[in-house]
Amino acid sequence: MSATFEVYEKQYCELSANLAKKCSSASLLDGEQKKQKISEINAGVDQAEALIRKMDLEARGLQPNVKAVLLAKLREYKSDLNNLKSDVKRIASTNLNQAARDDLLESGMADTLAVSANQRDRLLMSTGKLNNSSNRIRESRKVMLETEELGVSLLQDLHQQRQSLLHANNTLHGVDDNIGRSRKIITNMSRRMNRNKWVIGAIITVLVIAIAVILYFKLSK
Template identity: 35%
Template sequence: MDSAGGSELFESYEQDFEAIKVSIHERLAASGSQAGEIKKQTLRAADREIDEANEILQQMELELWNLPQSTRTRLQTRFRGYKADLDRVKQTLKRAQSTSRSTADRDELLGGASGGIDLDAASMDQRTRLLNGTDRLAESSRRLQDSHKIALETESLGAGILSDLRGQREQIIHTRNTLQEADSNIDKASRTLKGMARRMATNKLITASIILVLVLLILYVLYRKIFSY
């Protein structure tokens, strides 16, 4: 759900990132006054936290794609700033690790075991937050997969509708062609019937004329017979 500043989940990632960034800076600052194995363990703990911070940034980036365009554009500037911060921290860690390798101390190495236990205990909370963040990442991935599935189903439905419309269009064209052919046949039949009607009228006229002539001849013959006596 969106909050006034954007996404509540995104802001939760921001809080986690800021907290782990502070912890990394504290470890790097502490390593400056340490030596030997204790310094190596401090730097290893900082390196683990950098990996955790990188995981959080990946989750933040996934969450950005679930936000509206207007909110996403505004939060992307902050996201790029976090990436730049993490890149600077990585460079600082590399320099510290390089210095640590060149100034290793055997005495510090002998007493380093107990210090490592303390550092690992101090990073348990960070690992717990990483596990929680991993769960949120899995949830975000599931939401993206669901969105992708819905998009594919919508695309398939649209393709089916287009196929149905194409079939209906072909049926309409076929029906129109059939009607045009039928109309043409009707015109031909109409012309044929009109021609037959004209011929029938002509034949009737000829027949009537013949009958009239025959009647006149019969009357003429009767007239001659009657008046010849």
């Protein structure tokens, strides 16, 4: 996860909790004090919106699997901010008198705090689930990187084996060429031996005939 996103996230959570407290206290005020408190809250809401925009920009520049987790977090934070805006509008449009403030102090304040607490709890639960998802994604990414390294190692081994096979193939081609040349030499030698056999045979035949003629003439005398 991005360290920059985590910094923005921490700032937003602290600011959101502070704004919730200010909304609760502003609902008990009246007149100028109430207006001043609402003005402070609106300024804080603007800061919260700026932090959400920064988180959104940071998340969209990350890898798809991490971006999906962070954007899910942002949806929770945007929903929380919309609830704060609704509380501010409700407080700004309500003109409470002393009796209403007493009733709010007894019942409405408790309900508002309970709702805010429930919202914070839901937000924390969602954040915990998203953090677990982030951890699973990191583990999956680790496994993917290990698998990728294994694949690279296998590809290197296959490349070396391919080079060895190519070298062996070249050697075999050389052996084939040598065998071809040897076959030609043997064929030529065989032809020469056959010719020599015929020549020797012819010479022997001539000699035999010559001897027979000589013997004939000698015996006939």
